[in-house]
Amino acid sequence: MPTAPPPDAAQHPLLDVLTAHGTRADRLTHARTLPGRTGTHADWPSWADPAVVAGYRALGVDRPWRHQVEAAEAAWSGQHVALATSTGSGKSLAFWLPALSAVRADRAAALEAPGRVEAVVRRSTALYLAPTKALAADQLGALTRVLDAAGTRDVRVATCDGDTPAEERRWAVEHADVVLTNPDFLHFALLPAHRRWSRLLRGLRYVVVDEGHAYRGVFGAHVSLVLRRLARLVEHHGGRAPAVVVASATTADPAATAARLVGTTPDGVTAVTADTSPAGRRTVVLWRPPEIAGYAHRDEPPGDDPWALPDPLDRDAHEADAVLTPEGSADHPRRSATAETADLLADLAAHGARTLAFTRSRRGAESVAQATRDHLRHVSPDLPARVAAYRGGYLPEERRELERALRTGEILGLATTNALELGVDISGLDAVLVAGWPGTRTSLWQQAGRAGRAGADGLVAFVAREDPLDTYLVTHPEAVFDAPLEASVFDPANPYVLAPQLCAAAQELPLRTESLGLFGDPQRVREILDVLVARGLLRRRPSGWYWTHAQPAAGMADLRGSGGQPVRVVESTTGRLLGTVDAASADGHVHDGAVYVHQGVTFVVERLDLEDRVALVVRRDVDHGTWSREVMEIAIAEPGDAEHPAPEGAAPARRREWGPITWGLGPVEVTSQVVSFQRRRVPDMQVLGTQALDLPQRTLGTQAVWWSVPTHVLRAAGVDDDAVPGALHAAEHAAIGLLPLLATCDRWDLGGVSTAQHPDTGEATVFVYDAYPGGAGFAERGYELGEQWLRAVHDAVTACPCSDGCPACVQSPKCGSENSPLDKAAALRVLGAVLAHAPVGPTIGG
Template sequence: MIIFRDAGIAVAVCEARRVSVDAATERGTVLLGRVLAGVASGENPVTHVAELPERAARPVPWPDWVPDGVRAAFTRCGVELPWAHQVEAAEHAAAGRSVVVATGTASGKSLAYQLPVATALTEDQRATALYLSPTKALGADQLRSVRELDLPDLRAASYDGDTPTAERDWVRAHSRWVFTNPDMLHRGILPAHGRWTTFFRRLRYVVVDECHSYRGVFGSHVALLLRRLRRVARRYGADPVFVLASATVADPAASASRLSGVDCAAVVDDGSPRGARTVALWEPPLTELSGENGAPVRRSAGAETARILADLVLEGARSLAFVRSRLGAELTALGARRILDEVDPALSHRVAAYRSGFLPEERRALERDLGSGELLGVASTSALELGVDIVGLDAVVIAGYPGTLASFWQQAGRAGRAGDGSLVVFVARDDPLDTYLVHHPAAVLEKPVEATVTDPANPYVLAPQLACAAAELPLTPDCLPTFGDGARAVLDDLVADGVLRKRPTGWYWTSRDRPHASVDIRGSGGEQIAVVEADSGRMLGTVDQGRACSTVHPGALYLHQGKSYVVDELDLESCLALVHAESPDWTTTPREVVDISILSTAEQSVHPVPGGGEVTVCLGEVAVTSQVVAYLRRLPTGEVLDQIPLDLPEHTLTTRAVWYTASTKALLPTGLTPQTFPGALHAAEHAAIGLLPLFATCDRWDLGGVSTANHPDTGHPTVFVHDAHPGGAGFADRAHAALIPWLTATRRAIQSCECPNGCPSCVQSPKCGNGNEPLDKAGAITVLTTVLSALT
């Protein structure tokens, strides 16, 4: 690993190394030098640089069982010989064994399932197959790939929300390989399985692409959805083989088996070639501005990414910037275009944003421009992380840690897909986790990827899924093991609530209306809110109802395709947000207040503190009451203009939490006082939430927290960290299991931050409902040291 502490040195070294590296390695190094050349004198944004070597391909012969026509089709598409891992996975599938292929980005996982499926559909004119992808973009890309094989027997077709009604009848009657997503499988296919009788009766294969993305509540829903799929298939006499494709994850066989409900073999030895990559960790510099409570402010990751993206486009480098939100994608693309307008206006139109929420025709047009190279720079949410075949990218910029190492490397893998050298730049946001990572590169570059976290036994997920299953086919005792040990108790509750009716032969759905439409498998909070321009009546996009109060509240800034709008009205009952066009020089950030009560304690341990007092650690169920009460208006520099109150309804969430208490007797000898307890606990809570994604496959926004100097349910100073999903998503349980390394990393992150009193890089939170007051950075270190002294 090469470490650069000074940007000028970094440029000089990049220039000097040109003579000693081959062309593949040189490309990424040279691009980094070009980007650093635009850094202001005296700024040192690059904290670490690593050169990842290229890897040679390992081709193998075609399996004997592949028909000549199928082999010729792949050859026409440029595949002379498959790679070793592709054939290994295909052999499992062809032999009737479910399998997961877990190799790197751009490793050709598609061929691993296309080969056995294309063979089966060619040799058996009655066979069918189902393909599932987590995003429409990926599904559309994979459908194009299969159609390019030009094998008429496949009759591949899309069946998703964008499929016109007139085409759906043809797909049901004639398509032999249906490309869809979990949402359509849940709402459109399984509820109407009687219209798919022929398809299900002949179902040979189910392909689950990018299966590592199914985590948390969404992953738990999809795990149960796949069990419903297997149950319907069995009803028609089919027992399909599952072929799952995943990024590199820990224990892929166990993760795939937990998701699909069937035993899966794992293929992990990657035989594809990989070009050399230059990976740079980038920390935006401090500005002269002050943020909340006088804290120092760094240049925003979005602004820094926009500048880097513009520099790369100027170099003619095809580049993709991943950002964390829809708003971030729009702002980054807009910022890059503004920079290019000043330098080379002819290039500004070759930069665009890509995100979910666009209308179907907009998404398709952007995907075409990406594929053709018409666009040089794209700022995207994770909608383009998953598998879309974008070849020839020279650079990827990752603006903020994407929540998991699996996602980080999935995004980084977009660069150098054609085997050429490439550049990956990770730009840290001003928060505890990103700051920790750019100063502890081993946590990114050397740490193994995480196992996915799902909890299909979550009763808040299992209950609606069982209701859907009963509406599809009556539930019988012999099918309950498919849904886990907790299914019987949940069925009893559904019967008691009048949702299902128990009869001697099983459990039956009682209503004429199907439950599927009311079950949100993505855990996003219910129906979609339509964002409509008030003057024209034009629908700009949609927002999940669960996110509406924080993203389209009155006064919120809403961006769509580079244009700014301000929200006039949010009607939650009508699922409508009215906006007008406006281009203010500020953005908005919601403020939320939260209260918490303990409902039950599943695990509890008490630990004495050396010198007196005790620390108690618990895991259990809590009720969280929250309300968006205001929003901040911020300048692009991060400076806060004002805070405007809101009158929005309260929301109560029952979920899982981990919490610890430290008795007053334990804290007083450390120099803390009852007056300083609140700030110390509050700062420790913020930092712990910021670092937890390192230890659980979650995002900071999947979590919430509350701290109090004297919680009524514990009687002690207490810090809670909870899942932000009904019933929990497994994150609090993972935090409890990794408590010591998690809190140790949290303390280290606070200690290593250079600010004097606390800042967004250590203890301030962007979602704090109290305006990040009070916060005591030194006190947080003391609290964590006290807790760790008891635990270790």
């Protein structure tokens, strides 16, 4: 039953807008008002540059908040800092104040003592790293405003990324005091060319790692090692170890996370976590769309975007999860979160509330924006123009214009992917809508933090999708409000990550014995180097380990597992570049005949040219959308297998028996293919037709762990044929959720497939695989600790008090089949039957 809003929540004026003066109150399942706080000021530090202080004061910062000063003081004294405070708390001042002060002090010293060599050759510099180009560009704008307000002309700032023209990059190499970039540019361009960047590296005093919570899983492990390569080159060029400031949203144990990222111990990091900035009250409501009256038939997955592809910025894109069985259907389907969010956004915009609506996909952002505009046409002819979509794939200048319009109030409603979850400076918003669970509590509170910034009251509504996970959350508010935040999990010692990073480091400078400890345990690093030498990737000489190949070693490591260059979307009649689609999504989004929506304007794809990586589109008004269908298979790759051969040099699959249960570890091929698409009339979603597609299969060669159960064991456990798919699917989800506890990874670094009878095993089988080319070591860890892993899975599912399964046990935040079918009780019987055959004592790898 819905709970009535508490008295303080009912006082929020926009809550009445959401409930439509009570007519939609039954959709509100819970409301909680988080108290506001008053700000606590501190004095400007005595060392702060007067001009920089004057610049901040001119922008309205008369005195800083206490947490800003604490972090700035620690950084100024050379300490590593973990700054973990809420969205909009002014984290950037905490790192720009010491960085700009240091740059200006050294410039002043050089002018006062022009003959002093030290003042010239080791002038302080700073390096800012953001997980996205958009955030680096946003910080450039903010930093420029401070410097302009300060009236300074002696601090030279530049952005550098893969899109930076050669002339601008050359200027940055020769002159920039502050360089804003991303880990990819640092890895692929700056560090390999470190001799050109020697001036910056020699004077490097501060490294800022912004949005530190984004560095998790394999991506986080790679970035951690990139930072260690950076530290080695700073020392090589005569510099001193820089202070690293890791700025992050509030996460679990920020000091430990920052320490692992930097390569030190938690004691070597100063954690600043007490947020002293003012915050208004934030009313957070959980919202469940209504059932669809008179809906009698449903033959596709629920929601108006059943095959939505994730945004490339969304790390959840790496969790490929499939069940090789028909999907279930909903008995009482509810209105989609997309349609419901569009209604709410329209009502809020009509009342003048500046609102962000977060969606789970690019298509969702476009759909919400267009439906909202359609609603508002009946209210005012001017309002539709004040609603827009924002997503990855837009051109940079288009994104900057949308951000500017939202800041100034020209745009009232913006439907966005999680591209705006990170720290782009969007303040003064009245409300935030979250359409569908974003995957983690950290992401939810990051998105919610956009509402009511700068001390104003805000309203947040989490709108549930028709999905068991979302349903559980809106009916169990303690799982949203009272559960702890997730930790940012990554493992720099992962050999699959460490090996290519050591090759990159060796190409930059030969690796010496005395420097091995920088990359982890020296003995473990030496063991990996021995393997690299044996494979011919490195050469061992008395003076160290050398890279001797012509090709760049940095190309061995794909930091993000992005899968290739993006596909450009080009209007065929004009040659105009509309945007881009990431490589992994191109087949499903811009296949021949696909409808491509850009700010409410529809285009139809004439041809997808995969060789030239371009989709040619033509402007056309249509009354339908297109939804692609993808099939997935997993095959065990074996040496000598003509159809699915194991990669050259790969170890053969390992197997062991637990009585009738078979465990396996080895190379697999995960094959996916977009095979067809449907045209569906909008908005009633009636299927107008299905068309086959002739697109290539995409194959991920990786490592997997699997366990197979014969039919007689399943039947003895009371699991009949009808229950097997749901039992295996639930067990697969729980296994993926628990493996990070043993493998030091993130659940989004894993994929899973379960099937009632796999052709390679001939039995019911659950696969869990590394969602990275070549593998990442996580599946191997699961194999080595098989009994411990499955026992933890069984215990966690058993201990969960829910009756049918919930996010705490068998539901997955990014299940590709809408968390259906799932059978918690049958999963426990299967897990119990498997564990009954486990060997006594420690599990020994086969």
